[in-house]
Amino acid sequence: MPDDLFRLTVTEAEGALSAGDISSVDLTGSVLDRIDAVDASTGAFLLVTAEAALEQAREADARRSRGDAGPLLGIPLAIKDVLCTDGVATTCASRILEGFVPPYDATVVARLKAAGAVLVGKTNMDEFAMGSSNENSGYHPVRNPWDLSRVPGGSSGGSAAAVAADECLAALGSDTGGSVRQPAALCGCVGLKPTYGRVSRYGLVAFASSLDQVGPLTKSVRDAAVLLSAISGHDSRDATSLPEPVPDYAAALDGSVEGLRIGVAPEYFAEGIDAGVASAVRNAIELLEANGAEIREIALPHTEYALPVYYVIAPSEASANLARYNGVKYGLSDPQAVDVDEMMATVRARGFGAEVKRRIMLGTFALSSGYYDAYYLRAQKVRTLIKQDFDAAFESVDVIAAPTSPTTAFELGGRTADPLAMYRADVLTLPASLAGLAAISVPCGFVDGLPVGLQLMAPPLQEARLLRAADAYERLRPAAPAPRQAVEA
Amino acid sequence: MIDREQVVHVAALARLALSDAEIDRMQADLQQILQAFEALNALDVSDVAPTAQVIPLATVERPDTTEAPLSRDDVMRNAPRVERDQIRVPAVLTED
Numbered sequence: 001m002p003d004d005l006f007r008l009t010v011t012e013a014e015g016a017l018s019a020g021d022i023s024s025v026d027l028t029g030s031v032l033d034r035i036d037a038v039d040a041s042t043g044a045f046l047l048v049t050a051e052a053a054l055e056q057a058r059e060a061d062a063r064r065s066r067g068d069a070g071p072l073l074g075i076p077l078a079i080k081d082v083l084c085t086d087g088v089a090t091t092c093a094s095r096i097l098e099g100f101v102p103p104y105d106a107t108v109v110a111r112l113k114a115a116g117a118v119l120v121g122k123t124n125m126d127e128f129a130m131g132s133s134n135e136n137s138g139y140h141p142v143r144n145p146w147d148l149s150r151v152p153g154g155s156s157g158g159s160a161a162a163v164a165a166d167e168c169l170a171a172l173g174s175d176t177g178g179s180v181r182q183p184a185a186l187c188g189c190v191g192l193k194p195t196y197g198r199v200s201r202y203g204l205v206a207f208a209s210s211l212d213q214v215g216p217l218t219k220s221v222r223d224a225a226v227l228l229s230a231i232s233g234h235d236s237r238d239a240t241s242l243p244e245p246v247p248d249y250a251a252a253l254d255g256s257v258e259g260l261r262i263g264v265a266p267e268y269f270a271e272g273i274d275a276g277v278a279s280a281v282r283n284a285i286e287l288l289e290a291n292g293a294e295i296r297e298i299a300l301p302h303t304e305y306a307l308p309v310y311y312v313i314a315p316s317e318a319s320a321n322l323a324r325y326n327g328v329k330y331g332l333s334d335p336q337a338v339d340v341d342e343m344m345a346t347v348r349a350r351g352f353g354a355e356v357k358r359r360i361m362l363g364t365f366a367l368s369s370g371y372y373d374a375y376y377l378r379a380q381k382v383r384t385l386i387k388q389d390f391d392a393a394f395e396s397v398d399v400i401a402a403p404t405s406p407t408t409a410f411e412l413g414g415r416t417a418d419p420l421a422m423y424r425a426d427v428l429t430l431p432a433s434l435a436g437l438a439a440i441s442v443p444c445g446f447v448d449g450l451p452v453g454l455q456l457m458a459p460p461l462q463e464a465r466l467l468r469a470a471d472a473y474e475r476l477r478p479a480a481p482a483p484r485q486a487v488e489a
Numbered sequence: 490m491i492d493r494e495q496v497v498h499v500a501a502l503a504r505l506a507l508s509d510a511e512i513d514r515m516q517a518d519l520q521q522i523l524q525a526f527e528a529l530n531a532l533d534v535s536d537v538a539p540t541a542q543v544i545p546l547a548t549v550e551r552p553d554t555t556e557a558p559l560s561r562d563d564v565m566r567n568a569p570r571v572e573r574d575q576i577r578v579p580a581v582l583t584e585d
Binding site: 103302308312327328332333335337339344349352358360362364378379380381387419435 | 496511534
């Protein structure tokens with residue numbers, strides 16, 4: 001038995017488990033040892049549930065010995081701390097939720113447990129999923145496994161770093177404006193944002209309800225397909241979850257891009273996109289073309305407006321969603337306050353970090369009397385124009401290819417003084433979120449030792465097409481030796 | 490754009506007890522961000538319908554049947570102050 005089981009993909013590990021070569025207890029033990037060895041460097045986890053994980057691993061092994069099987073049975077996974085876990089603390093990386101223990105599982109967590117997955121812990125994130133660098137965690141920042149002086153991206157930075165540093169075989173994150181795809185790109189793993197409505201949001205702590213989706217971060221596209229099949233599908237507890245049946249996404253991966261029409265929009269290669277990133281992405285697109293895909297130039301003229309539209313709509317929705325943190329039902333409180341208004345205002349002032357306060361203020365302002373039409377309503381109208389750009393483009397192409405992030409991972413502290421500079425990190429992932437598309441980031445090379453992500457976008461509910469294209473690229477991708485991660489030093 | 494008085498008003502609406510230093514910083518940040526958002530005014534949206542929701546879903550109904558709720562003890566366990574099975578909060582109505 002190899003001593004580095006933690007390096008396996010979900011698909012590889014399932015093969016070894018079903019062949020009887022390894023047990024889930026072996027695999028889970030290896031992952032927990034790995035966390036012990038590297039998590040002090042990455043800071044990817046807020047909580048490691050080692051004992052519960054080993055118990056789940058023993059149960060998975062027992063199920064296998066009884067003849068049970070399944071793609072996630074006995075597979076160690078990590079869960080972003082924005083998802084409620086029954087009996088396990090859930091903080092959203094916020095001090096205001098310190099001590100909160102949910103009495104129920106998020107639907108996606110319940111589905112993973114039913115599939116026999118082993119949950120090793122809760123991953124770090126930007127507080128309430130607001131951020132692009134994971135520096136907004138109320139506990140500690142996450143460091144990029146490729147260069148510990150750099151950020152992992154955000155807001156699912158802990159999940160991305162944990163997957164990249166092999167501290168789990170795969171993880172769940174959440175993506176509101178790019179929070180799965182952007183950290184996946186910066187950490188060199190695969191990150192999938194499903195179509196809005198494909199995955200239940202029940203038990204996902206709400207940030208911006210018209211945009212939030214749960215998605216997997218994985219070491220391969222095939223693993224992303226496996227996890228998506230496991231977590232997708234209608235849920236009567238989420239009125240926006242779609243009723244369409246869930247296909248076996250992994251079965252769609254035939255390795256072919258023959259005849260696939262790929263749209264490329266100049267707006268995604270405009271000023272502000274790092275030249276090395278643009279070049280790596282163009283090389284990936286050329287490789288797909290050389291293998292039978294057809295490249296077409298398309299126009300997405302409202303791309304530049306996605307940033308202001310998102311940063312009006314998402315904070316507006318957040319300002320309403322976060323009204324529930326007031327010291328009454330859970331989390332931080334102030335029993336000495338003279339009245340309830342004072343309690344709410346002081347608890348919220350103490351419990352929320354600077355970025356969360358900024359977004360609550362921005363959203364409250366945009367929704368306030370006299371400003372609603374000028375900001376919120378106007379942003380919703382421009383959102384329509386962004387969606388119409390994609391509707392028109394998808395009449396002539398099957399998928400759209402672009403960079404995921406304008407740059408590779410930036411230095412910790414490099415953008416914290418300038419909120420707008422931080423917001424621009426999401427500029428290429430926001431449009432697909434606003435239009436409710438399916439989108440994925442796949443590693444497509446390195447610039448100066450740091451990973452670059454290729455973003456593919458597909459029309460709503462076309463995850464099978466999206467994953468087939470991404471998997472085909474992954475198979476074609478040159479096997480250039482990857483630089484050594486800093487966590488290996 | 491947004492003056493200090495407005496920041497104080499919005500903070501009150503949002504139930505955020507901001508310090509004087511936070512109000513100053515917030516005013517500067519919001520000013521900068523709202524200025525960047527002026528780009529949206531370049532577009533003519535008079536004939537455009539707003540998008541609140543991207544998927545075409547009709548009103549969703551569920552069967553009118555009862556289900557087991559969360560356990561009362563589990564839910565109350567998270568409340569900071571519980572007395573006689575109820576959540577206690579500071580006074581909601583005060584003298585002044």
